[in-house]
Amino acid sequence: MGLTNLETKAKKLIKEYNMVENGGNILVAFSGGSDSSALLFFLTENYPREKICAAHMNHMIRGVDADSDEKFAVETCGKYNVKIFTERKNIPEIAKESKKSIEEAARDERYDFFRRVAGIIGGSVKIATAHTASDNTETVIFNLSRGCGLNGLCGIAPVNKNIIRPFLSCSKEDILEYCEKNNIAYVEDKTNADENYTRNFIRGSIASKLKERFNNLDENIFKTTEIIRDTVCFHDLCAENIVNRSNGADIDFLAAQHKPVRRAVIAKLYENAVFPDARKLEYRHVLYVEGLLKTNGVRPRSIDLPGFVTVSAKSGKLVFEKITDKKTSGYRA
Secondary structure, rough: OOHHHHHHHHHHHHHHHHOOOOOOOEEEEOOHHHHHHHHHHHHHHHOOOEEEEEEEEEOOOHHHHHHHHHHHHHHHHHHHHOEEEEEEEOHHHHHHHHHOHHHHHHHHHHHHHHHHHHHHHHEEEEEEEEEEEHHHHHHHHHHHHEEEEEHOOOOOOOOOOOOOOOOOOOOOOHHHHHHHHHOOOOOOOOOHHHOOOOOHHHHHHHHHHHHHHHHHHHHHHHHHHHHHHHHHHHHHHHHHHHOOOOOOOOHHHHOOOHHHHHHHHHHHHHHHHHHHOOOOHHHHHHHHHHHHHHOOOOOEEEEEOOOOOEEEEEEEEEEEEEEOOOHOHHHOO
């Protein structure tokens, strides 16, 4: 019997991006839903099981249903003879305290958990998430609706440091077909139908309608995001080369550059300053810094940027500085 669409697409993407290293470990972000259940099964069928672990976070949002999902995840990993790490976090409480949305707080806590588990495993560990081309479509629509630059239109990256996404070129339909063919059990998260969550609204009321009108929507948007990622990568390389030059931050030099080059350099200077945080400069902040170039530093003399970074014009150069003492700085991000 031939390969399913999912197997064909996933194997091609894994090879193209060299996602899985020989001898390395794979940590599967395992919620128990159809996507991650398909991913866990796919990996155990194609790679040594002793190199595969799973991590499941109970977000404590859905009460007994969340506890039931955790139990399912533990039992499934036991059936596959795969070690699983679990953790419970009260996401509603964390979101309230941090003033984040439920979605944002859940995501941040999950990835922090995955990184900690990867540290426990030790050695070379790839964190595999089950993001699909459908998730990528929703991300692009979400970012575009809020207003974004090229980075926002890049969608979800197939590889981001040690995070890999083998199913990113696969649609939700590919996932369900694969689960049915292989009798893969999974659980349904009832909150996925709650359109009070932005992602669910985009999925149910926007993306689904677009798919009725446009064939291969997920595939087409995935290809487009690949092109945009290549363009952003080229911009980053050009900006990095300029930043590494002695005059890379000179106000007169930057002011004379073409707009996309100048803005890419400003963004790169900021990223170098905010490191190790992985923040990206927002479009409005880039415009603020460009305004500083036009006045050659004469009012305003400095600008506050997110991540406790200030930029000022000194001796004809743009100077980005990170404020380390956040309590006494009086800085507002």
